Amino acid sequence: MSADTTVAATDRTPSMRSFLKSHVREYGMLLSLIAIMVFFEIMTNGTLLKPLNLTNLILQNSYIVIMALGMLLVIVAGHIDLSVGSVVGFVGALAAVLMVQYDMHFIPATAICLVVGAGMGAAQGYWVAYHKIPSFIVTLAGMLVFRGLCLALLAGQSIGPFPVEFQRLSSGFIPDVLPLAGVHLTSLLLSIAIPVVLVLLNVRSRLNQQRHAIDQEPLFVFVVKNVVMTAVVVYLGYLLSSYKGLPNVLIVMLALIALYTFVTTRTTIGRRIYALGGNEKAAKLSGINTERLTFLTFVNMGVLAALAGLIFAARLNTATPKAGITFELDVIAACFIGGASASGGVGRVTGAVIGAFVMGVMNNGMSILGVGIDWQQVIKGLVLLAAVFFDVYNKKKS
Amino acid sequence: MDAILEMRAITKSFPGVNALDDVNLTVRRGEIHAVVGENGAGKSTLMKVLSGVYPHGSYTGTIRYQGEERQFRTIADSEKIGIIIIHQELALVPLLSIAENIFLGNEQARFGVIDWPAVHVRTRQLLDKVGLRESPATLVGDLGVGKQQLVEIAKALSKEVRLLILDEPTASLNESDSDALLALLEEFKAHGIASILISHKLNEVSKVADAITVLRDGSTVETLDCRREPISEDHIIRSMVGRALADRYPKRTPKVGAPLFGVKDWSAYHPLDADRRMIKGIDLDVRRGEVVGIAGLMGAGRTEFAMSVFGRAYGQAITGTAFMHGKPVDVSTIGKAIANGIAYVTEDRKALGLVLNADILHNVTLANLSGVSRGAVIDDIRELSVAEDYRRRLNIRCSSVFQETVNLSGGNQQKVVLSKWLFSGPELLILDEPTRGIDVGAKYEIYTIINRLADEGKGVLFISSEMPELLGMCDRIYVMSEGSIVAEMPAAEASQEKIMRAIMKAGEQAR
Secondary structure (H helix, E strand, O other): OHHHHHHHOOOOOHHHHHHHHHOHHHHHHHHHHHHHHHHHHHHOOOOOOOHHHHHHHHHHHHHHHHHHHHHHHHHHOOOOOOOHHHHHHHHHHHHHHHHHHOOOOHHHHHHHHHHHHHHHHHHHHHHHHHHOOOHHHHHHHHHHHHHHHHHHHHOOOOEOOOOHHHHHHHHOEOOOOOOEOOEOHHHHHHHHHHHHHHHHHHHHHHHHHHHOOOOOOOHHHHHHHHHHHHHHHHHHHHHHHOOOOOEHHHHHHHHHHHHHHHHHHHEHHHHHHHHHHHOHHHHHHOOOOHHHHHHHHHHHHHHHHHHHHHHHHHHHOOEOOOOOOOHHHHHHHHHHHOOOOOOOOOOOHHHHHHHHHHHHHHHHHHHHHOOOHHHHHHHHHHHHHHHHHHHHHHHHHO | OOEEEEEEEEEEEEOOEEEEEEEEEEEEOOOEEEEEOOOOOOHHHHHHHHHOOOOOOOOEEEEEEOOEEEOOOOHHHHHHOOEEEEOOOOOOOOOOEHHHHHOOOOOOEEOOEEOHHHHHHHHHHHHHHHOOOOOOOOEHHHOOHHHHHHHHHHHHHOOOOOEEEEEOOOOOOOHHHHHHHHHHHHHHHHOOOEEEEEOOOHHHHHHHOOEEEEEEOOEEEEEEEOOOOOOOHHHHHHHHHOOOOOOOOOOOOOOOOOEEEEEEEEEEEOOOOOOOEEEEEEEEEEEOOOEEEEEOOOOOOHHHHHHHHOOOOOOEEEEEEEEEOOEEEOOOOHHHHHHOOEEEEOOOHHHHHOOOOOEHHHHHOHHHHHHHEEOOEEOHHHHHHHHHHHHHHOOOOOOOOOOEHHHOOHHHHHHHHHHHHHHOOOOEEEEEOOOOOOOHHHHHHHHHHHHHHHHOOOEEEEEOOOHHHHHHHOOEEEEEEOOEEEEEEEHHHOOHHHHHHHHHHHHHHHO
8 A cells, every 4th residue: 555655656756766675664554554544434434533533542541652752762672572561451450549549649659550560571671671581471471470460459459540640641631721612722822833833844954964865755745744654643643632631641642652663763871772773782882781671671661561550540440351452462563563673773763653653543443343352363464474575585585 | 755635736726716736745655745735735636536525536636555547537537546635524424324335325235225233244354443432323413423434434435445534534533543544554454554644633643643745725844754854843834834925915004993892701602512611711802993813713603603792693601701891791692793883794705695586785784784774675776876885896797786696696696695784784794704815806805894893993803714814914812712812912913923833822821
């Protein structure tokens, strides 16, 4: 699908063709997501992008996206984390015990949960980093242990409901300063401001590149990219604003996406994680403390899984023993659909986010269409395989 | 006497190098034929041609075996008619038993079901033949190297071997195991099995060989018949190294300055075997502006020494003191070694030097990311200008610095690795086989870079298995053998024969 779209746009200049060829994966992912959205929008007679459904789509996928950010780092570092679903379950249970059974205020309870998540990540990272036990095995053990602890903590019961302030983490919306008929004004302004800031940043970096005579994407591609990005964001923002506005969790998610994009592309620690996954021995011989870095990626994963656990619990408004089961599969699939390599060293934050939304839109769209859970799984499995095959095929061709 | 094997005019080239050029080798029925030569002379390549690792068509020339011309496409083709090669790195599965290893791929089975009693009986017969008293059920991983070697030979015997090729069989064996192995070859000779023995140990060669073929730079120098008259080791050495040194090395007037780097009484033990002392009390020093070579044969411990100095990247229980500018420095982690101005360019650039799926840019700055960043944030523009700068200065041929290093030629990959270490701002560069596997032109460029570094006042410790390279490039040469420094000589007084003699003499004294 994405291949067709790029081929159509290539007949301009040779440089443009070669540019698109080398970036086919990057744009291909985004175009596939858009194509999938358009497909379901048509098939569901416009239900997919109804403000209510769009809001739900974001709420349903936020915890997967947030975990995919951490999982991407783990996968880029050359590892895997199977335990995140169990961490979600355990942290949700812990939050319920603290807030419901012990009446703890939600702020210290949240802090404790995040620290516990870091501890769970650290407990696994320790074995992977310092004892060289394969992460698949360590986190498989973690998956069992944490699920068991979750069951023990809840004594097999569901605990709820949560205090109202805590529920807002998941079901709340950003406050509106100027109530206006029909439209949530703060949200609308914010959804205009965000793309404007992004475009300004893009222009600044492009000018900077020009000044230093660095090769860059063709102007045409640059303009189209920014215009389309702005239009899509403003439109989606408008849709959300016409319902209840931007969900709190969307703001958290966007902030984290921005942070992790920055960390992976611009900082030394991000660069070192890629080097570690690309060639651990070379990274070590270049003076990088590979053990500590591996350890930290697991700690980071634990914190993000804990945050996802809190969001999920707040959304269900109850902690259940089954919370988070099979989440690890969705998260890992999101990263691989997003172009991460199972052998490490390759992958992008934006790819993982898009991958998560590809899965999310398909879940949502197929549910609206009344496709049974059985066939949904079959289709999602095939999409994962197809996306990775596309990667491998592309690589072999070049 | 009739020949079992005749190889005529074998020529094999790799991109940029002629590995074998018009090589002839004749092995007679039931003789032990030694093939000797320096590292890189083409011995292993010749054996790979013979055994079918390099299939017919990838080389020119003819192979006649037992009177017929043969064209091997795979190893299986040569094995089927009795040519068995035993490589330096043994091809055994450590977690399988002796019996399972011997019949691996050749299982004694009926309809896919293994006949274990028959396997054990046959294994015992074979083990008796090679004189190995072990149960067929013993795991190969539990055996020492010498016994593993015997298992390999037993495996060869199980395939009705007529011509046995041994590539450096005694390199990792102790004296008594070596003697036992050589005795075994003589016994085979009595049973009409011919052997080709590739060895660096000339004393062994002159002891057992019936004929010796000397290779140098991919060509046959001569074939010596030891049956008529005994051949002296001196004669073999002269024949191995006797080559004129043309202008293959750029000239440099050394300006040797103050002491820069040194180690005193440096020792290290094998990382897995705490009783095996690999580096034995080494003293060594490098001055500013000096290129110092470390010569030695494979397995002499040169790489192990360099890596143990570079942040203990090799070995355990490391003792000794390292100095920079005459003061003791802490080199206990790689980070500290780099901070103290040491850089180590690894022998294996693909496995240890480069992140292959990353571009040139990211590889160049990897060892000194703080040099292109403010706080933890990388300054893209500065990083790019650094990479472009090294691309120009080292003449890295690439489409852009955004090219993945996996797609570069060996010489250009090596320049990227050098760039990485130059950007870390070292005072001492340890170069481990910096020109291995790269073509002559790129070699010259690397030599020029090394000279420039010395002129800038840096110290260079140059490890190489190619002696002419050391003689052509270095100001001073240490000779290393079995973990010790056995000689030190100014390059002006050094020669290949002198280096070889120092190694051989040390080997004899050790006995």
